[in-house]
Amino acid sequence: MAQAIMTDTYLEYNSPEVSELVLRCQYGEREAFDLLIARYQRYVFNLIYQHLWNVEDIDDVAQEVFLRIFKFIRKYRGNASLESWIYKIVLNYCRTHVRRRSALSRLFAPLPVASQEDDQSFEILDTLPDATYDPAKTIEQRKLVQDILSAVHSLPEIYRNILIMREVNELSYEEIAEILGISIGTVKSRISRARDLVRQKVKLD
Amino acid sequence: MNRALIRRWINEYLDGEIGLADKAELEQIMAAEPEVRREYMQLRRAGLLLGSMPEVSVHPERFRRRVLAALDSRQRPYFTPQRAFAGAMLIVLLIVSLAFGLVLYQQKMLGNALVITNAAGDEAAAASGQTYDLLLTAGTTPEQFFNRLLVECQLGMANHALLTEFLLQTRIYEGAVCDRRGGLNALQFANPLAKAMRVQVTPRQALALEGIADELSAGRSNLSALGRDGSQMKLQDFLQINDAGSKIILYINFT
Numbered sequence: 303m304a305q306a307i308m309t310d311t312y313l314e315y316n317s318p319e320v321s322e323l324v325l326r327c328q329y330g331e332r333e334a335f336d337l338l339i340a341r342y343q344r345y346v347f348n349l350i351y352q353h354l355w356n357v358e359d360i361d362d363v364a365q366e367v368f369l370r371i372f373k374f375i376r377k378y379r380g381n382a383s384l385e386s387w388i389y390k391i392v393l394n395y396c397r398t399h400v401r402r403r404s405a406l407s408r409l410f411a412p413l414p415v416a417s418q419e420d421d422q423s424f425e426i427l428d429t430l431p432d433a434t435y436d437p438a439k440t441i442e443q444r445k446l447v448q449d450i451l452s453a454v455h456s457l458p459e460i461y462r463n464i465l466i467m468r469e470v471n472e473l474s475y476e477e478i479a480e481i482l483g484i485s486i487g488t489v490k491s492r493i494s495r496a497r498d499l500v501r502q503k504v505k506l507d
Numbered sequence: 508m509n510r511a512l513i514r515r516w517i518n519e520y521l522d523g524e525i526g527l528a529d530k531a532e533l534e535q536i537m538a539a540e541p542e543v544r545r546e547y548m549q550l551r552r553a554g555l556l557l558g559s560m561p562e563v564s565v566h567p568e569r570f571r572r573r574v575l576a577a578l579d580s581r582q583r584p585y586f587t588p589q590r591a592f593a594g595a596m597l598i599v600l601l602i603v604s605l606a607f608g609l610v611l612y613q614q615k616m617l618g619n620a621l622v623i624t625n626a627a628g629d630e631a632a633a634a635s636g637q638t639y640d641l642l643l644t645a646g647t648t649p650e651q652f653f654n655r656l657l658v659e660c661q662l663g664m665a666n667h668a669l670l671t672e673f674l675l676q677t678r679i680y681e682g683a684v685c686d687r688r689g690g691l692n693a694l695q696f697a698n699p700l701a702k703a704m705r706v707q708v709t710p711r712q713a714l715a716l717e718g719i720a721d722e723l724s725a726g727r728s729n730l731s732a733l734g735r736d737g738s739q740m741k742l743q744d745f746l747q748i749n750d751a752g753s754k755i756i757l758y759i760n761f762t
Contacts, residue, residue, distance in 0.1 A: 332575075335575070335578065336571060336575060339570070339571045339574055339575070340567070340571060343565045343570050343571065344563065344564070344565045347563040347565050347570075348562055348563045350563075351561075351562075351563045352560065360563070361570070361573070364570065364574075365570075365573060365574050365577055368574045368578075369574070369577060369578060369581065372578060422566075424563050424564060424565045424566065424570070425563070425564045425565075425566075443556070446556055447556050447557075447559060447560065450553055450556050450557050451557070451560060454557060465557070466557075468522065469553075469554045469557040469558050470557060470558055470560060472558075475522070475524060490515070490518065490519070493518060493522070494514060494515065494518045497518065497521075497550050497553065497554070498514075500553050500557075501546070501549050501550060501553060504553065506549040506552050506553055507545075507549065
């Protein structure tokens with residue numbers, strides 16, 4: 303009975319399949335955790351990559367994110383979609399990671415990063431059109447994308463995160479407001495401001 | 508037209524959140540004002556390019572295995588049977604080491620005395636014939652000897668503890684009667700005393716006994732170190748390597 307009521311709550315924002323998966327994870331089923339990782343690992347990796355960008359240890363960050371998901375999944379009450387809830391965890395952990403990394407870099411000189419391609423769980427895929435199609439245009443476009451990414455990642459965190467949420471992940475104002483815990487009016491004004499800052503930094507004509 | 512309002516409309520237009528009336532009005536403005544249209548196009552392009560940033564592909568199994576392994580290691584309780592066993596083994600090892608260390612310490616402190624002199628508790632060494640006892644050939648009768656011992660102790664010439672050792676170990680003074688006219692042989696023993704005797708004393712006490720025997724026998728007594736296997740050691744060597752206070756076995760042969 304209790305399970306049926308909880309599933310109903312989760313159904314408001316999630317599919318029946320996801321609702322059941324959440325419940326099983328909340329009951330501590332290992333197989334359900336396995337399924338949850340399989341279902342959301344690509345999503346989590348992409349969010350981390352988007353928000354931390356050139357980070358070399360995505361594997362470690364993603365692992366910590368999933369461990370936090372398992373730790374806190376019992377607290378998920380279905381007030382938002384599971385994806386939004388996971389997004390919130392990713393953002394919080396990315397913030398912690400950046401803070402720790404900068405604190406460590408103040409204490410220690412950066413170590414050369416060993417090549418661990420064999421152990422990596424991920425691969426960065428270029429989504430731009432094939433250069434053979436129109437080489438000159440593709441090169442120009444690549445440079446522009448790099449300029450925009452650099453501009454976005456040089457923005458203050460409150461603008462950077464919101465722009466990625468809107469432009470890359472296409473979240474609605476409501477979803478962004480829920481994840482960041484701010485009003486829709488603030489979401490609108492921050493997006494507008496972020497876009498304007500990028501337009502000023504990059505030559506887009 | 509208010510610039511801030513136009514910018515708000517452009518953003519809502521880009522996000523598909525603009526109302527129908529505002530949308531129509533913005534489209535009219537963009538058609539009339541190239542600058543507004545240019546701004547819209549720039550923001551649209553930036554959004555599209557940002558949306559085309561590289562994507563991450565994840566190895567389907569590798570990462571799952573990694574996370575589940577990390578999850579297992581974090582969920583594992585601190586006190587597992589393996590850890591409890593390892594802890595118990597560590598404690599046993601510690602106790603054995605302490606005991607072994609204590610034995611080594613005792614041996615070091617007592618030197619070779621325990622091994623050589625057949626001190627109390629070293630039965631195994633004694634059985635192997637590696638130990639040395641002291642043999643006192645008294646050259647006198649036991650009655651004379653024990654009478655003299657009692658007198659010397661009464662006079663304070665011999666250590667009282669020596670008499671106590673004999674009292675405790677041989678009980679030879681039990682039932683003895685004292686005759687005041689007896690002089691140095693005042694004690695009359697209840698039974699004839701044995702001609703051979705075995706007592707546990709210190710080397711220092713053995714030397715004192717040898718002194719008594721020597722006096723009674725006019726120099727005919729002899730104290731020597733005798734191995735269980737028949738070998739002999741010089742008394743001087745024996746006394747050098749043995750602590751004067753440690754216990755040894757003394758055999759006394761009387762006439």
